[in-house]
Amino acid sequence: MTYRLPSLNTLRVFEAAARHLSFKTAASELGVTAGAVSQQVKKLEASLGVDLFRRLPHGLLLTVAGETYLPKITQVFEDLSEATESIAPEINGRKFTIGVCDRALAVLPPNWPLHDDTLKAHVRDSVRTTDVELVRTDAIDCLIRLGGGPYGELALETIPTPSDTRQHTGEHPPELHFICKPGLADCRQSRAIVEDLRGHVVSRS
Amino acid sequence: MTYRLPSLNTLRVFEAAARHLSFKTAASELGVTAGAVSQQVKKLEASLGVDLFRRLPHGLLLTVAGETYLPKITQVFEDLSEATESIAPEINGRKFTIGVCDRALAVLPPNWPLHDDTLKAHVRDSVRTTDVELVRTDAIDCLIRLGGGPYGELALETIPTPSDTRQHTGEHPPELHFICKPGLADCRQSRAIVEDLRGHVVSRS
DNA sequence: TCGGAGACCTAGATATTCTGAGTCTCATCG
DNA sequence: CGATGAGACTCAGAATATCTAGGTCTCCGA
Numbered sequence: 001m002t003y004r005l006p007s008l009n010t011l012r013v014f015e016a017a018a019r020h021l022s023f024k025t026a027a028s029e030l031g032v033t034a035g036a037v038s039q040q041v042k043k044l045e046a047s048l049g050v051d052l053f054r055r056l057p058h059g060l061l062l063t064v065a066g067e068t069y070l071p072k073i074t075q076v077f078e079d080l081s082e083a084t085e086s087i088a089p090e091i092n093g094r095k096f097t098i099g100v101c102d103r104a105l106a107v108l109p110p111n112w113p114l115h116d117d118t119l120k121a122h123v124r125d126s127v128r129t130t131d132v133e134l135v136r137t138d139a140i141d142c143l144i145r146l147g148g149g150p151y152g153e154l155a156l157e158t159i160p161t162p163s164d165t166r167q168h169t170g171e172h173p174p175e176l177h178f179i180c181k182p183g184l185a186d187c188r189q190s191r192a193i194v195e196d197l198r199g200h201v202v203s204r205s
Numbered sequence: 206m207t208y209r210l211p212s213l214n215t216l217r218v219f220e221a222a223a224r225h226l227s228f229k230t231a232a233s234e235l236g237v238t239a240g241a242v243s244q245q246v247k248k249l250e251a252s253l254g255v256d257l258f259r260r261l262p263h264g265l266l267l268t269v270a271g272e273t274y275l276p277k278i279t280q281v282f283e284d285l286s287e288a289t290e291s292i293a294p295e296i297n298g299r300k301f302t303i304g305v306c307d308r309a310l311a312v313l314p315p316n317w318p319l320h321d322d323t324l325k326a327h328v329r330d331s332v333r334t335t336d337v338e339l340v341r342t343d344a345i346d347c348l349i350r351l352g353g354g355p356y357g358e359l360a361l362e363t364i365p366t367p368s369d370t371r372q373h374t375g376e377h378p379p380e381l382h383f384i385c386k387p388g389l390a391d392c393r394q395s396r397a398i399v400e401d402l403r404g405h406v407v408s409r410s
Numbered sequence: 411t412c413g414g415a416g417a418c419c420t421a422g423a424t425a426t427t428c429t430g431a432g433t434c435t436c437a438t439c440g
Numbered sequence: 441c442g443a444t445g446a447g448a449c450t451c452a453g454a455a456t457a458t459c460t461a462g463g464t465c466t467c468c469g470a
Binding site: 001003004005006007008009011012046047048049050065068069072073075076077078079080081083084085086087088091181182183184185186187188191 | 208209210211212213214216217220221224234251252253254255270273274277278280281282283284285286288289290291292293296386387388389390391392393396
Binding site for chain 2: 426
């Protein structure tokens with residue numbers, strides 16, 4: 001079975017970049033640096049042998065090939081996402097119960113996670129806790145802490161806080177940790193929460 | 206935009222393994238070891254939180270989840286492949302002109318590449334040569350050599366020959382090199398040729 | 411003529427993936 | 441029965457791929 005398949009990673013990056021028409025914005029959505037986006041897009045273009053973006057002085061534009069490709073790729077991701085959710089039905093559509101520790105709340109907006117309607121759609125409620133055991137026993141779906149670990153079998157996503165260079169010379173910069181069971185690691189709910197965290201962490205004042 | 210997306214790599218492995226109902230056969234189709242297949246499948250199962258295969262004493266079976274997933278994933282790959290080919294139209298359907306060096310022919314079946322109907326569908330003709338310049342100037346689409354390199358900008362795929370341990374104690378084991386322009390690296394034609402090579406290399410006698 | 415924004419480049423760090431060698435279980439065969 | 445072979449699995453380390461950090465460049469607007 002021979003398919004022409006670019007790497008999924010480069011396609012995800014392309015999709016985000018094309019949607020925003022900005023490598024920088026795409027980078028922040030994906031939680032990587034702009035350089036990484038630039039590299040992945042270049043790699044995709046090289047592997048296809050076709051340019052997907054026109055780099056103009058003002059900003060980006062899609063080429064004809066890019067315009068043609070984008071909707072198809074978006075569709076592929078939607079199909080894939082749907083197929084994947086269809087075989088993990090117990091997760092599908094369920095709202096998450098989130099655990100958050102006090103130190104994490106300190107770097108998040110007031111009354112997080114209810115500050116934002118998009119996020120609220122994925123959240124049943126949230127409890128103040130720092131206890132990883134609650135994740136293991138399914139009492140909560142995920143836990144958000146500032147630093148800590150290791151967490152053994154559990155899946156961990158790391159969200160850097162805006163580095164406050166005045167305060168953190170030499171010590172570890174503080175990071176948010178998103179912890180859940182491996183099977184929940186990349187479901188919609190988790191991704192929505194992590195994306196929201198990335199967009200809203202603030203430096204401690 | 207939040208999707209539930211397992212890594213494409215694990216999905217390709219799953220698709221091949223499910224189609225063959227054998228990790229070993231899948232491994233050889235993909236050109237990797239059986240251990241790698243086992244690991245990727247395990248990783249996919251962990252990330253989904255669902256088993257896809259039932260490991261029986263006799264062999265493999267798909268679980269219900271696996272049965273449900275397989276056709277959808279196959280479809281996704283086909284769509285992706287088609288979308289990708291649609292934006293690189295100059296390649297689409299064209300038959301390749303292949304360059305082969307004598308030393309490579311020595312480890313290939315008699316009258317390769319015309320030994321096999323599947324492969325013939327992708328081949329216009331083949332010429333005896335060892336000159337990488339012909340790839341750069343588009344005189345040929347790809348070149349197959351035994352060893353050599355480096356090839357600069359060109360894309361390289363490596364096909365190990367069955368290791369003949371009696372003869373190669375200490376020296377490099379001979380390898381087939383498939384060389385083409387980056388834009389042709391993962392098109393159907395190239396993949397078909399490489400897959401065929403992997404299946405048919407023999408040890409020099 | 412600055413200064414900021416954003417794309418790009420390169421080197422080195424980090425993470426992922428693959429290999430290679432060894433283990434285990436079961437099925438087949440003498 | 442024990443020997444043999446096939447195939448899945450595991451683990452450490454090697455090979456790749458990917459990301460970061462820091463610097464350059466160009467364009468734009470003040």
